[in-house]
Amino acid sequence: MKLRHEYKIFIDYFDYMTIRPKLKALIPQDMHAGQNGEYKIRSLYFDNSDDKALWEKISGINMREKFRIRCYNDNYDFIKLEKKCKFNGLCSKVSERIAKDEVRRIIEGDIKWMLDSERPLLSEIYVKMKTEQLRPKIIVDYIREPFVYKAGNIRITIDRNIKTSIRNIDMLDPNVPMVTAEGNLMILEVKYDNFIPAFISDIINIENRQTSSFSKYVVSRIYG
Numbered sequence: 226m227k228l229r230h231e232y233k234i235f236i237d238y239f240d241y242m243t244i245r246p247k248l249k250a251l252i253p254q255d256m257h258a259g260q261n262g263e264y265k266i267r268s269l270y271f272d273n274s275d276d277k278a279l280w281e282k283i284s285g286i287n288m289r290e291k292f293r294i295r296c297y298n299d300n301y302d303f304i305k306l307e308k309k310c311k312f313n314g315l316c317s318k319v320s321e322r323i324a325k326d327e328v329r330r331i332i333e334g335d336i337k338w339m340l341d342s343e344r345p346l347l348s349e350i351y352v353k354m355k356t357e358q359l360r361p362k363i364i365v366d367y368i369r370e371p372f373v374y375k376a377g378n379i380r381i382t383i384d385r386n387i388k389t390s391i392r393n394i395d396m397l398d399p400n401v402p403m404v405t406a407e408g409n410l411m412i413l414e415v416k417y418d419n420f421i422p423a424f425i426s427d428i429i430n431i432e433n434r435q436t437s438s439f440s441k442y443v444v445s446r447i448y449g
Contacts, residue, residue, distance in 0.1 A: 227418075228315040229378070234413040234438040236282045241383065241411055247428045248372050248381060255295070255380075257395075263370040266384075269294040269396040269441045271350070272362040272436055284442050287313050291442065292350050292359065294328055299399050301325045306346055316416070325397065332394055360398035364390035365445045366403055378418040379425060384431060385411045389445035405444045412437075 236244070254262045271292040272278045280290040294368070296303065307320040321344050330338065333352045339351035353359040370383040387410065388403040395401050415429060 228312060228317050229415070229418055230314075231316045231416045231418050232414075234429070234431065235437055235439065236411045236434065238409065238411070238432065240413075240434065241385075244428060244431070245370070245383070251424065251428070252372040252374050252381065253320075256267070256372050258371055260296070261369055265298050266367055266369050267296050267396055268365050268441075268444075269328075269394060270362050270365060271359050273358045273360065276446075277357070277419070279443060279446055282438075282443050285400070285438065294323065294331070294361075294396065295320075295394075296396070301328075301397055304328055306350065308346060308349070317348060323347065329397060332397070361394040361408050363397050363442070363445055364394060364396050364401065364403070365389065365441050367404070367441065374422070376422065377420050378419060380416045381425075381429065382414045383411055384441070385409075385413065387441055387444070388444050405443070406447070412439055412441075 249262070258264055270278070278289070284338055284411045288311065289309055293307050293309070294308055295305050302325070304323050304325060305320045307317065307321045310410075326340075330336070336351055336354055339347050339354075342348050342351070350359065366386075366388040367384045368386045370385075372381040373379070374381075380414045388408045389406045390403055392399055393401050413429060413431075
């Protein structure tokens with residue numbers, strides 16, 4: 226499990242209009258982005274009846290994990306189950322493909338079939354659904370604009386238009402009701418292995434902006 230550095234910065238529209246042209250001029254955009262350089266992300270987050278993942282994040286616990294199911298641009302032919310871990314400020318992520326009909330069964334509470342899965346991550350979440358009462362909790366949508374710089378394995382993303390469901394976990398329904406979670410807020414997120422080149426640091430070093438422990442899951446749970 227590879228550990229990476231990660232930090233986030235709140236930015237406003239003026240910051241965005243200042244940073245974006247510089248990023249586009251110097252850093253390639255993610256090959257999976259559309260012609261407009263962005264894509265939609267939908268995630269279904271899991272938590273237990275005690276909201277363990279929620280409270281560990283709020284409390285700043287150094288070692289924590291969260292599970293989610295994620296798709297892009299409402300394409301349900303490509304869905305991933307992911308586990309994201311934090312270790313003393315460093316992060317890691319493991320993922321594997323999961324089929325649409327499997328997601329439907331999980332949403333409906335049918336998980337017995339997961340017991341015999343040969344996919345390690347699916348087996349792991351099954352055990353935690355049985356022993357820790359882990360369950361699908363909330364849907365989070367947002368628009369992401371991604372940039373990738375190979376040296377240092379650097380990934381810079383700008384996320385905006387964060388929306389969340391209210392007591393609805395049917396991520397496969399493109400028309401599920403969603404509400405805006407954070408208004409005009411934008412999040413600049415930076416992930417890297419060991420270093421960031423000086424010219425990238427100069428671009429993303431915004432005056433009077435500090436790093437944040439912002440979580441889309443936490444801010445969305447305000448609504449349910």
